[in-house]
Amino acid sequence: MKNRLRELRAERDWSQRDLAERLSVSRQTINAIETEKYDPSLPLAFKIASLMGRPIEQIFTAEAP
Amino acid sequence: MNTKTDPQIECAPDVGSWIAPTVWGLSAGLAAGADTALFALYHLPLLLRVAMVLLPVLLSLGYIKCVVGMFRRVDEMHRRIQLESLGFAFPATAILVMVLDLSEKAKVLPALHLGWGLMVGAMCLLWGAGYAMASRRYQ
Numbered sequence: 001m002k003n004r005l006r007e008l009r010a011e012r013d014w015s016q017r018d019l020a021e022r023l024s025v026s027r028q029t030i031n032a033i034e035t036e037k038y039d040p041s042l043p044l045a046f047k048i049a050s051l052m053g054r055p056i057e058q059i060f061t062a063e064a065p
Numbered sequence: 066m067n068t069k070t071d072p073q074i075e076c077a078p079d080v081g082s083w084i085a086p087t088v089w090g091l092s093a094g095l096a097a098g099a100d101t102a103l104f105a106l107y108h109l110p111l112l113l114r115v116a117m118v119l120l121p122v123l124l125s126l127g128y129i130k131c132v133v134g135m136f137r138r139v140d141e142m143h144r145r146i147q148l149e150s151l152g153f154a155f156p157a158t159a160i161l162v163m164v165l166d167l168s169e170k171a172k173v174l175p176a177l178h179l180g181w182g183l184m185v186g187a188m189c190l191l192w193g194a195g196y197a198m199a200s201r202r203y204q
Contacts, residue, residue, distance in 0.1 A: 025140040032203040038142050 003060045006034040008052050023047055086131035093124035094185065142203060150195030157195075158188045
């Protein structure tokens, strides 16, 4: 799954640690999501969408088959 | 949706969070080791023997409580890493014990008389190896 988390985080000038604290996850988890090594659960994806103020589909997109 | 930091969530297990389970686990291991030595040396009354057998079990329950509590506190990615590492350690330990036992029975290896201590030790080492491998995947 592809995502725009790094770009959206950079727009807000947040560090990975800042975002991790806001989402109650570890910095490693944020890094793994940004590098697309880990796909977040649906509740975490919704939490990210809510924090970024965007619909979930604008942040996460399925990879082309 | 609530996006505030939940103070109950530990995010990632740090060194400190391993201290309590290690103390419980070592206590259980030492109690079981002492039991083994005392059973070999003395013929103790039945009730005392039962109490001695139950002591490491009770200490192990403390270990389980600490480890399960830690798994519940960590974030979802670290919970997955733990699941993958245990998913590796559990069958790998079973295979190791099976191979050693069969090798002894086939007289490929001399009789080693390896007890539960080997299994627990192997499981801990393989859990650590599994954790290292699973962690690398998400780095």
